Amino acid sequence: xxxxxxxxxxxxxxxxxxxxxxxxxxxxxxxxxxxxxxxxxxxxxxxxxxxxxxxxxxxxxxxxxxxxxxxxxxxxxxxxxxxxxxxxxxxxxxxxxxxxxxxxxxxxxxxxxxxxxxxxxxxxxxxxxxxxxxxxxxxxxxxxxxxxxxxxxxxxxxxxxxxxxxxxxxxxxxxxxxxxxxxxxxxxxxxxxxxxxxxxxxxxxxxxxxxxxxxxxxxxxxxxxxxxxxxxxxxxxxxxxxxxxxxxxxxxxxxxxxxxxxxxxxxxxxxxxxxxxxxxxxxxxxxxxxxxxxxxxxxxxxxxxxxxxxxxxxxxxxxxxxxxxxxxxxxxxxxxxxxxxxxxxxxxxxxxxxxxxxxxxxxxxxxxxxxxxxxxxxxxxxxxxxxxxxx
Amino acid sequence: xxxxxxxxxxxxxxxxxxxxxxxxxxxxxxxxxxxxxxxxxxxxxxxxxxxxxxxxxxxxxxxxxxxxxxxxxxxxxxxxxxxxxxxxxxxxxxxxxxxxxxxxxxxxxxxxxxxxxxxxxxxxxxxxxxxxxxxxxxxxxxxxxxxxxxxxxxxxxxxxxxxxxxxxxxxxxxxxxxxxxxxxxxxxxxxxxxxxxx
Numbered sequence: 001x002x003x004x005x006x007x008x009x010x011x012x013x014x015x016x017x018x019x020x021x022x023x024x025x026x027x028x029x030x031x032x033x034x035x036x037x038x039x040x041x042x043x044x045x046x047x048x049x050x051x052x053x054x055x056x057x058x059x060x061x062x063x064x065x066x067x068x069x070x071x072x073x074x075x076x077x078x079x080x081x082x083x084x085x086x087x088x089x090x091x092x093x094x095x096x097x098x099x100x101x102x103x104x105x106x107x108x109x110x111x112x113x114x115x116x117x118x119x120x121x122x123x124x125x126x127x128x129x130x131x132x133x134x135x136x137x138x139x140x141x142x143x144x145x146x147x148x149x150x151x152x153x154x155x156x157x158x159x160x161x162x163x164x165x166x167x168x169x170x171x172x173x174x175x176x177x178x179x180x181x182x183x184x185x186x187x188x189x190x191x192x193x194x195x196x197x198x199x200x201x202x203x204x205x206x207x208x209x210x211x212x213x214x215x216x217x218x219x220x221x222x223x224x225x226x227x228x229x230x231x232x233x234x235x236x237x238x239x240x241x242x243x244x245x246x247x248x249x250x251x252x253x254x255x256x257x258x259x260x261x262x263x264x265x266x267x268x269x270x271x272x273x274x275x276x277x278x279x280x281x282x283x284x285x286x287x288x289x290x291x292x293x294x295x296x297x298x299x300x301x302x303x304x305x306x307x308x309x310x311x312x313x314x315x316x317x318x319x320x321x322x323x324x325x326x327x328x329x330x331x332x333x334x335x336x337x338x339x340x341x342x343x344x345x346x347x348x349x350x351x352x353x354x355x356x357x358x359x360x361x362x363x364x365x366x367x368x369x370x371x372x373x374x375x376x377x378x379x380x381x382x383x384x385x386x387x388x389x390x391x
Numbered sequence: 392x393x394x395x396x397x398x399x400x401x402x403x404x405x406x407x408x409x410x411x412x413x414x415x416x417x418x419x420x421x422x423x424x425x426x427x428x429x430x431x432x433x434x435x436x437x438x439x440x441x442x443x444x445x446x447x448x449x450x451x452x453x454x455x456x457x458x459x460x461x462x463x464x465x466x467x468x469x470x471x472x473x474x475x476x477x478x479x480x481x482x483x484x485x486x487x488x489x490x491x492x493x494x495x496x497x498x499x500x501x502x503x504x505x506x507x508x509x510x511x512x513x514x515x516x517x518x519x520x521x522x523x524x525x526x527x528x529x530x531x532x533x534x535x536x537x538x539x540x541x542x543x544x545x546x547x548x549x550x551x552x553x554x555x556x557x558x559x560x561x562x563x564x565x566x567x568x569x570x571x572x573x574x575x576x577x578x579x580x581x582x583x584x585x586x587x588x589x
Binding site for chain 2: 110230232237241252
């Protein structure tokens, strides 16, 4: 009570219950949170099943589920991200080494490790929460250009996207998706410093993140005449934030490893080198698909690549801005410059307009029903086959 | 006036981008850095594997020397020793193709002594990763003198068949290999290296 006898408690909002919080999310966001929960249950349950059943058999790999829960989701690149989080970068010229893996995820994993989480648990938590944030931001972004049901459908389809099991692995795709979509949302709302932070985070998470500079530049140019001087300066910073963050990776490698080009050299160890002739090499690789050691997996990457391109075309026709389409095309097609289609299915996961294109296609109720029926099964199949081929 | 305002906006924006880069750099410095011996040894892997052809002189005992040549092509290396021995090396697997006198030691030792770049590079890479995983990097490089040159000795494979590699302290070039087993120790000096064409 105050001296005048008024109750001070009225100045503070009443504590919100969980139910109230869920209600305030709104129907669209609620549907997305539910889709995220259900799709992650599919992924986690499939991963648990693989570990408990011990299939596929892999010599030397039989971690007990009790002691190493979801260890399946921490394999492949997860091993390298944990190594970076554990001891920093080390370039071993001519061999597979970790400067090929960008720093945002290991930096955050190390931070969580500092408060007691294991590196694997921290990586999984970051990936899954990043993915949830990414889905919600994707929905907000979609609402800027599409009717609400389409935006909602895009996020729900992204949650169940068959290759989306990667968003629950110790990979930076979940964080990158969130950073890319949020950068787009903040650019459209002219919150340029937030946009700059998200664009920098996207480029620190995955090299493709740098392409978000294109739609940010388009948004800045579109609003340029109305912007005040200070807003223009912040918009320029937002446009350059991704490339600046990428430059900082080179600078850091120069400082820590004595070699600013450590990323390119590490990529060589992984059999990747960018060249103009790389695209031709990628298609030559396809020519030999019948004799390729991993031909089935290569076909998987090609099929996803084709789906991504088709969805980008539909998204472009459906009103998604051209700058986003170009950024999406760059994410899907530029990796082919490294001479292989391998992992293109994963690289294309960050091409946001793909999900809008898919949502527009799924306006057809029969197609939507088919996708909703097939996606969880394909998602589970993706998890079950993680050990057979790195995504 | 309008141009000046645009230029000012771009300039301030550029400064903002520099600040973003600095912040991103600072964030990355929160990652640890491997100990210096590990970084040097990892660099030495690249230096060793630069060579395509290596010529060595093997010292098998008092007054007993042999020359050897290891040439790499693709993933396979061929070792030809002065006494007629011929070996094929792929990864850490060594196959005697012929001419190995019965008195001589194991083919793996022969390949180590011949200074095969791929083999030594692979062993060193494995050693570096072990040192990093076990946290015993401070013992990875042991400073020694090799004639007039300052060198580091690295124990590539500890145990009953211990293989030591010596590298130049400044250039990280390989200088020679020493193998210790139950019998007398044998060693080799690298007499010449032909770098691969980049």
